[in-house]
Amino acid sequence: MYSSSSFAYHLLLLLLSKSATNSVSAVEFPKPTPWPLQFHSILFVNYSGSLSIIDLWYDWPNGRNFNIIQDQLGQLLYDLEWNNGTSFVYTRDSTEKCRTSQLEVGILRPNWLDGAVYLGQQQVDGFLCNVWQKIDFIWYYEDVVTTRPVHWVFYTGRSIHVMTFEVGAVLEDIEWQAPIYCFEKARSHLKVDVWNPQPQGLKGI
Ligand SMILES: *[C@@H]1O[C@H](CO)[C@@H](O)[C@H](O)[C@H]1NC(C)=O
Numbered sequence: 001m002y003s004s005s006s007f008a009y010h011l012l013l014l015l016l017s018k019s020a021t022n023s024v025s026a027v028e029f030p031k032p033t034p035w036p037l038q039f040h041s042i043l044f045v046n047y048s049g050s051l052s053i054i055d056l057w058y059d060w061p062n063g064r065n066f067n068i069i070q071d072q073l074g075q076l077l078y079d080l081e082w083n084n085g086t087s088f089v090y091t092r093d094s095t096e097k098c099r100t101s102q103l104e105v106g107i108l109r110p111n112w113l114d115g116a117v118y119l120g121q122q123q124v125d126g127f128l129c130n131v132w133q134k135i136d137f138i139w140y141y142e143d144v145v146t147t148r149p150v151h152w153v154f155y156t157g158r159s160i161h162v163m164t165f166e167v168g169a170v171l172e173d174i175e176w177q178a179p180i181y182c183f184e185k186a187r188s189h190l191k192v193d194v195w196n197p198q199p200q201g202l203k204g205i
């Protein structure tokens, strides 16, 4: 029969070992901060030395995502994606080019980084960042202090540096209207063969 002191001792051991197990399993790696539902960001892009600036307007409640892409000393390209899978890539100059495509998937969900593997911390662009990797597709760097995204790199080598990050900024509805020539069937059909721009947003990688 246990003496009461031996019982207490065993109980103590049990509690200690249990709390030790708990604390081990409770060690959690940082998780990427979900994207704000709406934000505007200016991105500096380097794709093997080809430079561009992207004006990114992410607008989840309205199911739309806009990449306005300025290649260095090159053309200005509008890459507009809707959550129903339709996307329009067009110019707004006199060339009046437009390419429409229908994708299986809509825009990125705010929690699209869920399930990314934590790789630890790294100094990037002068910011101490938490780093994650998602299915060999993207490496994502988030500022430890502010949790803002700082940098991401696609497996293709396309490298993005986040220059501004305005949470809650929304582009006016009128700006999301694709130009009329995107809806002129014959004309856009004609252009398809001769113009095949690569989308450059998160999906275009
Ligand atoms: C762009 O990336 C290349 C490597 O792919 C690098 O050599 C070059 O310095 C970078 N340019 C800028 C402006 O960051």
Ligand SMILES: *[C@@H]1O[C@H](CO)[C@@H](O)[C@H](O)[C@H]1NC(C)=O
Binding pocket: 082, 084, 085, 086
């Ligand atoms: C998806 O939504 C956009 C914007 O409302 C619209 O222009 C497009 O026709 C829609 N696509 C489909 C397949 O319904």
